[in-house]
Amino acid sequence: MDRMIHFKIKRQDGPNSPPYWEEFKMPYAPQHNCISALMYLREHPVNIKGQRVAPVVWESNCMEEVCGACTMLVNGVPRQACAALVDELEQPIRLEPLTKFPVIRDLLVDRQKMFDGLIQVKAWVPLDGSQDIHLHAPRISPVEQSLRYIFSRCMTCGCCMEVCPQYHDGSPFVGPAPLGQVALHNAHPTGGFFKADRLHAIMGPGGITDCGNAQNCVKVCPKDIPLTEAIGALGRQTTVQWLRDLLM
Amino acid sequence: MATSAPGVLERNHFLLRRLHSLSGIVPIGVFLIFHLLTNSTAFLGPAHFDEHVHSIHSLPWLVAIELLFIFLPLAFHGIYGVIIAWQGKLNANQYPYMDNWRYTLQRVTAYITIVFVVIHLLHFRFAHWFGVMEYKAAKPLFFDFTQQGFLNLWLPAWLWMVIYVIGLTAAVFHFCNGIVTFCITWGITVSVPSRQKLSVAAGVLGFVLLAWGVVSLYAFGRGRPEVAEPGANVAAHAARPAGPHASP
Numbered sequence: 001m002d003r004m005i006h007f008k009i010k011r012q013d014g015p016n017s018p019p020y021w022e023e024f025k026m027p028y029a030p031q032h033n034c035i036s037a038l039m040y041l042r043e044h045p046v047n048i049k050g051q052r053v054a055p056v057v058w059e060s061n062c063m064e065e066v067c068g069a070c071t072m073l074v075n076g077v078p079r080q081a082c083a084a085l086v087d088e089l090e091q092p093i094r095l096e097p098l099t100k101f102p103v104i105r106d107l108l109v110d111r112q113k114m115f116d117g118l119i120q121v122k123a124w125v126p127l128d129g130s131q132d133i134h135l136h137a138p139r140i141s142p143v144e145q146s147l148r149y150i151f152s153r154c155m156t157c158g159c160c161m162e163v164c165p166q167y168h169d170g171s172p173f174v175g176p177a178p179l180g181q182v183a184l185h186n187a188h189p190t191g192g193f194f195k196a197d198r199l200h201a202i203m204g205p206g207g208i209t210d211c212g213n214a215q216n217c218v219k220v221c222p223k224d225i226p227l228t229e230a231i232g233a234l235g236r237q238t239t240v241q242w243l244r245d246l247l248m
Numbered sequence: 249m250a251t252s253a254p255g256v257l258e259r260n261h262f263l264l265r266r267l268h269s270l271s272g273i274v275p276i277g278v279f280l281i282f283h284l285l286t287n288s289t290a291f292l293g294p295a296h297f298d299e300h301v302h303s304i305h306s307l308p309w310l311v312a313i314e315l316l317f318i319f320l321p322l323a324f325h326g327i328y329g330v331i332i333a334w335q336g337k338l339n340a341n342q343y344p345y346m347d348n349w350r351y352t353l354q355r356v357t358a359y360i361t362i363v364f365v366v367i368h369l370l371h372f373r374f375a376h377w378f379g380v381m382e383y384k385a386a387k388p389l390f391f392d393f394t395q396q397g398f399l400n401l402w403l404p405a406w407l408w409m410v411i412y413v414i415g416l417t418a419a420v421f422h423f424c425n426g427i428v429t430f431c432i433t434w435g436i437t438v439s440v441p442s443r444q445k446l447s448v449a450a451g452v453l454g455f456v457l458l459a460w461g462v463v464s465l466y467a468f469g470r471g472r473p474e475v476a477e478p479g480a481n482v483a484a485h486a487a488r489p490a491g492p493h494a495s496p
Binding site for chain 1: 254258261262265266335336339342343345348351352428429432433436438439440443
């Protein structure tokens with residue numbers, strides 16, 4: 001009965017207020033993950049000093065590590081809090097908001113920058129309509145399909161951006177996740193028609209050249225997306241595109 | 249996104265970044281290999297060294313070659329490189345992956361190498377700005393001139409050796425690690441296994457270059473084992489106090 005779960009949470013009351021640490025203890029129960037534990041704390045918002053405080057604010061959605069909403073620093077490493085099992089974590093469990101995005105409140109951050117990045121690199125397949133063009137869907141091999149499927153699992157969670165030393169407030173770098181989506185959409189049979197557009201979008205400031213090859217992104221990606229290989233492949237594509245622009 | 253019209257740097261961003269990457273290999277890296285190879289002949293004896301340096305000095309258009317293939321690329325790579333390095337926020341303490349340490353060391357060794365190259369140029373190439381005889385005038389006794397630079401100029405010999413070993417190690421690491429990142433940047437090595445193999449090869453090259461550098465430093469630092477040709481040291485360093493060469 002004495003066994004407790006000990007949290008140390010980095011809180012912030014608003015976008016412009018200073019952050020502070022607050023500790024919480026809650027009764028142990030097996031098989032908690034960080035989000036289910038935060039749900040308990042929301043019902044019992046009493047800190048370690050016994051003071052009743054405003055409940056900790058966080059974001060979560062799917063509870064199965066596919067939406068990316070609950071991404072935060074758990075013991076210093078960015079990951080989905082719903083997939084961070086309390087029984088496997090060292091206590092006190094430190095929860096902090098991601099540092100590369102503006103904090104809205106407590107553990108809730110605004111990841112809009114990443115979606116802006118996806119727009120910047122044109123990470124989509126344009127369609128000119130939904131009418132029947134009397135052609136079969138383009139065929140790709142199962143091997144290709146399974147490779148691309150890995151890239152399609154990107155949930156824009158921001159783990160790769162968090163650990164990237166080149167991605168921060170003072171840098172125009174678009175970050176690893178949007179670059180992975182460029183690789184995916186360039187490989188798509190119809191998306192490939194707009195390959196040059198996407199390559200041009202990542203050849204300017206903040207694009208592929210701003211990668212510093214620290215290769216942290218691939219180490220923390222919860223979906224095992226081979227981001228550094230995507231960046232290498234895009235390095236090759238942009239090299240060819242640059243020569244093509246120069247000579248043709 | 250910037251609202252003002254893009255400047256020269258922004259418009260040529262891709263070209264400049266790729267030139268920065270390329271210039272580290274060709275011509276600077278190639279120069280480093282030949283420079284250390286030539287220096288290593290000092291270990292084989294003063295006559296070998298003098299002969300090789302003499303053959304370099306016999307090249308036509310030497311000043312133009314030096315300016316175009318050494319000084320200009322070095323200045324560009326160094327200055328633009330510092331601008332790039334400022335864009336990174338090192339985080340190897342928090343995320344101590346090996347690749348992240350290499351990223352960090354690539355920047356640390358860059359700064360060390362810049363300082364070292366300036367010292368090295370003032371020490372030998374531009375020492376005549378400080379009243380020392382110009383290196384060209386040492387012809388054909390380049391070994392003796394170089395040795396005097398280590399043993400009887402400005403700093404104690406042991407301190408020169410420490411400075412040179414640090415500078416040599418930094419430059420060699422920066423070059424060899426740079427080969428690996430160059431191949432990622434240009435899209436030559438895309439897959440992780442190909443990068444690992446190249447890392448091993450670059451490591452082997454690094455040890456060879458380091459060995460060449462260390463044996464040449466040893467050759468200059470140990471003092472002259474055999475009897476000097478008549479007038480060798482005197483001619484080269486009339487202005488210097490002629491004293492016994494301290495062995496480190």
